[in-house]
Structure formats: C-alpha cells, structure tokens
Amino acid sequence: MLLASARHDPASVVLELPGTLASIRRTQLKDNIEAGLITLGDGARVRYWFCSHHLVRAGDPGATLFRLPDGSDLWMDGYFCCEMDPPEESLVSVAALRSFAPAMDGQSP
16 A cells, blocks of 8 residues: 555546545555545545455455645554545544544454
8 A cells, every 4th residue: 555655646646436425536546446535624635545355365454544734644454345435524624534543443344
C-alpha cells in the first residue's frame, strides 16, 4: 500500500467512481488498491488508499491508509470490506477521522 501511495496520488488521477457518500471520489488502481479523495465536512481533503481483505492473503483483514492534509498518515487494519465506506460522522473533520481510525483499527470486516 505504501508503494501505491508513492506512485498514485489521488489528487492527480481521474477519480471516475463515486463513493458511497457524496464526499468521496475514488478509482480502482491496477494493483487492486482503491485510491481516492475524501472532502471532510470542515472542507479538508484527505487522500486514501484501501485494499480489501478479499484481495490479500487468507486471514489478512485488509487495510486503509489515510493521508491527512498536514501530511501525516493514519493506518487502519480491517473494518472495511469491499470498499472504503466510513460512517458519515467520522468524516465531519480531521479530528473526527483521527478518532475513528484508531477506534476501529483491527476490527474484522
């Protein structure tokens, strides 16, 4: 996933797929990683890369990497299943996303 984040900046690629929420735009990369942009309720834009547990080795819960506007990263194992689909309340602000990711980290999809 780190390699995908270095090679594919969601702000620089065509995001042709809508997310489950209007605030999310995404694309499917050739390496089975979903990449996208989230526009948070406070206007901040967060880049993300997600790999479903269906596309990795057995027993791997999948993972999501969020890159915040300040350049810091949030890593989250599991929780999402087939696409990155967070609850709306986790996307109201950077602070909300910072609380959501560690609270859900490691949960089975």
